[in-house]
Amino acid sequence: MELLSRVLLWKLLLLQSSAVLSSGTAAASSSLVSESVVSLAAGTQAVLRCQSPRMVWTQDRLHDRQRVVHWDLSGGPGSQRRRLVDMYSAGEQRVYEPRDRDRLLLSPSAFHDGNFSLLIRAVDRGDEGVYTCNLHHHYCHLDESLAVRLEVTEDPLLSRAYWDGEKEVLVVAHGAPALMTCINRAHVWTDRHLEEAQQVVHWDRQLPGVSHDRADRLLDLYASGERRAYGPPFLRDRVSVNTNAFARGDFSLRIDELERADEGIYSCHLHHHYCGLHERRVFHLQVTEPAFEPPARASPGNGSGHSSAPS
Structure with a gap:
């Protein structure tokens, strides 16, 4: 009788739905974490910060x-x-x-x-x-x-x-x-999944006036180590993300030797499908003219002035 009552209880348990823990990990759409304006002079390096400790890859060999x-x-x-x-x-x-x-x-x-x-x-x-x-x-x-x-x-x-x-x-x-x-x-x-197949980061770029759904892909980064570079040739060779990004949770984008043509909206998308993490960070990059530096004033004795010999 006791065994029967336990079986009935566990069957009842499977049917109950009143006390259900709802998890916030089910949503697959990206949530906007931050949006900022970055203004830098042409010729400098831009660093668009995109970091999350939840994206640090720690392989679980014991599953x-x-x-x-x-x-x-x-x-x-x-x-x-x-x-x-x-x-x-x-x-x-x-x-x-x-x-x-x-x-x-x-x-x-x-x-x-x-x-x-x-x-x-x-x-x-x-x-x-x-x-x-x-x-x-x-x-x-x-x-x-x-x-x-x-x-x-x-x-x-x-x-x-x-x-x-x-x-x-x-x-x-x-x-x-x-x-x-x-x-x-x-x-x-x-569930159990392979972690490296569940973590991906990508950077997108929109030209001014272009909608988000028509953004161009710049980079794809996978926890497995695979990387894919896209984007226009004039920009592709000047953008980079740290090679140990998944070890540090730092996916910041670096753009060397900024040009006026680099202006636009850059977005960092973090996806950890197993953990249910979907985040987006947006940067409005503005490139200004280089700061004007006046020529250095000549100092005495540097050969730039005329001197007369004593008579």
């Missing part, structure tokens, strides 16, 4: 991606939050309190099906409080959390679940199982 889920419990007002259980994507699971072993359950397939819900086999008064489901993706610098309040009643007829405007509240009979739902099926928590 673990440093993903972890942990459940915490906060009791009444003034009580200290304590860690109940955590589990890494590699499969290691740890229950912190001896009394909770075999009593708190996480699905071992959580990082495959996105079901991070916590099952308490038999609740008691000491289990009351606010439970938080916390997802951390150290590689992608992502954090998600969700709260569920558990209340314990002696009357099974009072058992129910409702939304208090901020979180789900479960009222569960003493000794009955409780299911704290936490579901996040975003691919960043469940």
Whole structure:
């Protein structure tokens, strides 16, 4: 009977959708991070800054991606939050309190099906409080959390679940199982991809008056090391990005010996498809005339003046 009830609970868990962690990584369109005007004199070097620590490539040979889920419990007002259980994507699971072993359950397939819900086999008064489901993706610098309040009643007829405007509240009979739902099926928590195939940076250039959708591609950079250069010949040989860009997260564009023809709108696009990062930085480059430098004044004794010999 106990085994049957557990099977039914987990089937119910798969059907529940009320407590779902929404991830902000699903959007594929680029978000505009910054837009600036850069004005420099002809003949100088322009450096258009485009940096992001989230684009640093750290190859994950264990395919673990440093993903972890942990459940915490906060009791009444003034009580200290304590860690109940955590589990890494590699499969290691740890229950912190001896009394909770075999009593708190996480699905071992959580990082495959996105079901991070916590099952308490038999609740008691000491289990009351606010439970938080916390997802951390150290590689992608992502954090998600969700709260569920558990209340314990002696009357099974009072058992129910409702939304208090901020979180789900479960009222569960003493000794009955409780299911704290936490579901996040975003691919960043469940899928595994080759990192070098998921990271790309490209620079575009628009001439004044040209719309964004007609911009010319200047450079494509891949974490695998592949680079592709485009653009007009007069500019192609004068633009560069550091060879170790993905190691430093610095994709700044350098343009040597600026010319008036270099004016335009330059945009840096950062894409980390696995982590869901899509950012765009825009630079309006203006090239002015070189600063006028007056000729140096002649100093005495440099041979530039006439002198008369004493008589």
